[in-house]
Amino acid sequence: MKRVLAVDDTITFRIMLSDCLRKAGHEVIEAENGKQALDKLLAEQPDIVITDLNMPVMDGLDFIEAARKEHAGRALPMLLLTTEVADHLKKRAREVGATGWLTKPFDPAQILRLVDQLA
């Protein structure tokens, strides 16, 4: 069992994601945007983060960048899960320290595999 922080502003999507993770026996903490996720990061100590890119308040890239700064030294896997495909965003994802880039709609099996593999 892993602790997964799921970040997405779309409620349906967040629920689908946590549903799939919970059914596989993982614990899921949810956040609606990057800011909220950043707040929960310290308190909840997740094993892995799966975050949307486009979100209000703080987007996924800024969130990862901030998380890497504030929690430097911890090899926390942080996956972006997004509908975006633009190369410049991928490039920036690499720069801010994203662990991987996944595209929506998500494949539950892939998500579960990656949680097992990375966390």
Place this chain on the structure above:
Amino acid sequence: MSDEAKAEAYDSKQYVTFQVGDRLYGVEIVLVREIKQWTPTTALPNQPHYTRGVLNLRGTIVPVHDLRARFGGALTEATENHVVVIASIEDQSVGILVDAVSDIITVSPDDVRSIPSSAREMDLGSISGLVSQDDEMIALLELPRLFPVEQAFAA
């Protein structure tokens, strides 16, 4: 997580609930594709009165049905405050016009009660069960029965 809790989480389903007048309805969340603000639809000729027409959902044409009218009420005076729930029925998408989306609830199979046989206003089978939550009754919709998918040509 305890084993018991796990088992429950496994069996239970999540529903998006929405309001039509003072009634609450639920649709299983895995069937809900998205929720849209109401925009005027294009009327279709010679359809049941509850079929409001079609809308453009990112390049595909999706029919919109008025849930209030479907259950025998008047046509909804739709405004910008009304929402259309886009759901999947079999491999088609369908829009359901409701007043508002209210919540997402988790329902375990034990909580679902069957419909009393005296409930005559519903077409048989279009409601799969009832759930009480905070003193309110939520009718769980069986979308394929409510809005049957037309069989393909000469099937």
Place this chain on the structure above:
Amino acid sequence: MDEMEEFLGVFFQECEERLGELQDTLALMVDGEWDAETLNAAFRAVHSVKGGAGAFGLDDLVEFTHIFENVMDALRSNTLELDDKICNVLLRSSDMMASLIEAAQGNANFSREACDRLMVELASLVGMEAPRNPDADGGASEPEKAASEPEKAAAEPETPAAAPAAAAADEISLEDLPEERSVEILISPGPDFIRSGHDPLRLIRALRKHGSVQVEAIGDYPPLADHDALECALSWRLTLETDVDPVEIETFFVVYQMTAEVEIREPEVEAATEEAQTEAAAQTKAAPTEVASAEAAPSAPQPAATEAERADAPASDPEPASTAKAAPAPAAAQKAKEPREPAGSAHQQKVAKALRVELSRIDRLVNMVGEIVITQAVLAQNLSEMDLAGNIEVSHAVEALSRQTRELQESVMAIRAQPVKSVFSRMPRVVRDLCASLDKEVKMDLSGEHVEVDTTVIEELSEPLTHMLRNSMDHGIETPDKREAAGKPRQGTIHLGAEHRGERVQIVIEDDGAGINRKKVLEKAVKNGVVSPDATLSDEEIDMLIFHPGFSTADAVTNVSGRGVGMDVVKKKVQALGGRVSVQNTPGKGAKFSITLPLTLAVLDGMTIGVGEERFILPLGSVVEAVKIDKSNLDTLPGEVRVLRYRGDWLPLINLQSALNLDTAYAKEELVVVVETETEGRVAILVDELLGQRQVVLKSLEANFKRIEGVSGATILGDGRVALILDIPALQNLSAGHMGGGFQMEMAS
């Protein structure tokens, strides 16, 4: 699991192609227009289906194709001579192979008994023993007969030896059944590898789930002073002992590739594929002459082997003796005897030129282009409304954009175009099946198979075509005796052809049967209440009655027997595709049915019209002109039918508000669009305003809803709203009911 299914899908797709090839070559054989290459091609088609079937464990198919293949092999090696009887067996075998493939896809059942019988028949041709004995009379006598023909029996020793090798080659080329092997993975983490959340230890731990892992560091450990805990100075070589599918291993490493370089080396599999290819090439080369060389067996093998070794040496690494065995002799024989183009090369060329793309990807492209067309139209319209006087550059750019958009669209559409052959080639089989069940003799001939049509049209074609063929077989072609009595050849002919007619394609089904019996048709139509007993109809009108929905009564209705499906269904289907059906009848001589279809269902030139608040699209091709109306030209017939005087004619006036039950009302009644229809003549449609012409992208209402009478589809306007595309003949029926034949007369009086 999913990958297996995906491969299986690819295999079935390939089966379709092979079946098509087989049917083509068999057709040549039946016509006597075959040569050695024809036989080879037929053999290859059966052979590749067998190979694939073996790889996927489709046992019924393997069993059948194995025997089938042996017969084809005997034919091409001239140990069996092709005659009419054998042709017949081959045709039925091809049909059986098709049934087995369908059954393997779970689409249909096949008759085990028929299959077993056919296998006995096939086996007896080459003196093999059928794997099963379906019944006493077939099973027992055949092997004896075969054994008494030593010449055929002589071919036998060769075939079993060739078959396993062939099957093995196909298996590997499908990358099926990965074996226990050691995969080498080189992973060189970039500077950010650990910082971005990866952990080499976790990677190795996770990889262990797929097999045992050995780790070896590459590179020098940096001096301690320079050591950064978050930087990975080393690369690793991981050796994974595994039996997992290569695809899965690739998938595993995808997530690391953002911050590390990963190289996966599958040494054995690569070698195996190469081996399979050379072997397969050898096999196909070998094929033509294999048996011939076996006749001269005693002397051949030794020198042949050395020559083959020489020939093969530069191409591939030395192979274990056991796998190389199959190749040498035939390869040499091929060299020595027949300088014919190797059979494999044509096939390989084809593979190189064609790219299989999922239809959904093309559809996405088509949709995008469709959106561009819309955007471009909106842009052009907005610019035209602005005052750009003198700004020639902008208007040139807009013009260029519009031209390029159209070209782009045409290119995309061309990707979707497919020859009608894929449908046509199935039809001879339909006819053969029906010949057997109806006791008729019919020869089918095809033309224009290479005419290309949009793939959506193709997919929808097979059903109406099948119905029409059945109709021709059932009601058109007479029994052989009747034909003879009428002075016709016993064997009837049905011609199925396709040709381009401008922006449309015309498909013709023409038979030399009895034609439509007008007297009977009229009687039946009267009996079923389609026309009133005292109606006077022209010959052409009587012929068209067979398309009337009420005409073919519910002689219910099984697809299996192929009866009870009326021509009205054909008409409906074709109309749903935006096409029209017509018939030319020559009683006693035959009937010719024509279907005209649009080349594509994806775009349409349309005229946008407004009625109250609503917008509709009229297909531009049918618009004659728009006319201001003068009230004095309007009249109302009994039964509330309104008509408009137009150039000396009276046209039915269609009011969209009432025909479509619209909520919106006409603002005024001043303007009509006169529209030409193929079935209803000219009609006038009342509109409020004309909103311009443009190309529209057709969107299906059926994808998420259903077909709606009076509407042929929908499109999305520049403002994002949906507009319906009107189906005028259907509208005419909706609005007026049907007009009697005496209508014109009444007006004149």
